[in-house]
Amino acid sequence: MGLTKTEIFTDEQNQLATLLKAMAHPARIAILQRILISNTCICGDLVGELGLAQATISQHLKELKNAGIIQGTIEGVSICYCINPKTWKLLEAQIGSFLAEYKGETACC
Amino acid sequence: MGLTKTEIFTDEQNQLATLLKAMAHPARIAILQRILISNTCICGDLVGELGLAQATISQHLKELKNAGIIQGTIEGVSICYCINPKTWKLLEAQIGSFLAEYKGETACC
DNA sequence: GATATGTATCGTAATATTACAATATAAAAT
DNA sequence: ATTTTATATTGTAATATTACGATACATATC
Numbered sequence: 360m361g362l363t364k365t366e367i368f369t370d371e372q373n374q375l376a377t378l379l380k381a382m383a384h385p386a387r388i389a390i391l392q393r394i395l396i397s398n399t400c401i402c403g404d405l406v407g408e409l410g411l412a413q414a415t416i417s418q419h420l421k422e423l424k425n426a427g428i429i430q431g432t433i434e435g436v437s438i439c440y441c442i443n444p445k446t447w448k449l450l451e452a453q454i455g456s457f458l459a460e461y462k463g464e465t466a467c468c
Numbered sequence: 469m470g471l472t473k474t475e476i477f478t479d480e481q482n483q484l485a486t487l488l489k490a491m492a493h494p495a496r497i498a499i500l501q502r503i504l505i506s507n508t509c510i511c512g513d514l515v516g517e518l519g520l521a522q523a524t525i526s527q528h529l530k531e532l533k534n535a536g537i538i539q540g541t542i543e544g545v546s547i548c549y550c551i552n553p554k555t556w557k558l559l560e561a562q563i564g565s566f567l568a569e570y571k572g573e574t575a576c577c
Numbered sequence: 578g579a580t581a582t583g584t585a586t587c588g589t590a591a592t593a594t595t596a597c598a599a600t601a602t603a604a605a606a607t
Numbered sequence: 608a609t610t611t612t613a614t615a616t617t618g619t620a621a622t623a624t625t626a627c628g629a630t631a632c633a634t635a636t637c
């Protein structure tokens with residue numbers, strides 16, 4: 360046990376869960392906001408700003424990258440991370456349609 | 469270690485992370501979709517439909533309830549779970565403004 | 578009040594996450 | 608070529624999550 364039973368869910372459910380999970384950490388939200396604000400990002404900046412160890416931030420960046428939410432290119436000595444437009448659009452579409460499924464407050468309880 | 473350093477992030481960042489985390493599992497997405505479709509829900513239905521043990525579903529429901537995303541009222545023998553309109557609105561607002569921070573694809577890489 | 582039914586909780590095993598120090602790697606500057 | 612600078616990886620400890628059987632609990636029904 361201790362392992363999510365992905366096989367019993369739809370691909371859409373699994374994909375949305377994976378994307379949400381990738382963002383479901385305050386450090387990763389902070390990183391994304393930082394990228395969103397400056398529309399560019401260098402990891403070193405984050406180390407100074409966030410208050411987490413360099414290894415920890417690198418790990419969080421890796422998770423965001425694995426989920427496809429950000430992408431990085433080598434920019435001289437440092438690495439430039441930025442939003443992956445394709446995944447961001449997918450994210451907006453998936454979350455948007457999911458949240459929109461709720462029709463008003465005709466609650467039963 | 470192994471414990472998220474919530475104290476170094478803003479309340480908003482922590483709150484959004486908590487809400488996203490509560491939804492970041494295919495079973496919980498499936499549960500929410502089930503509630504959204506029928507606009508009402510009884511746990512027993514889910515046990516038959518999802519393919520997870522009753523204890524597991526009860527646990528997932530508890531997490532959604534703890535996050536304030538759903539609420540349950542006793543309805544005779546069973547319990548009726550439904551969306552918490554207040555939290556859902558908050559969720560839409562928070563996620564919406566977060567996702568909207570991304571301005572087009574003037575990517576740097 | 579005993580029994581059935583629906584849900585919650587407890588205990589536990591397997592696995593995943595978070596964080597960091599230490600170390601490795603890779604490109605620029607000296 | 609060595610040193611510096613920026614980032615990644617490895618190893619590891621602490622904690623959290625996921626799943627389920629067993630059991631408790633709470634409300635109807637008999």
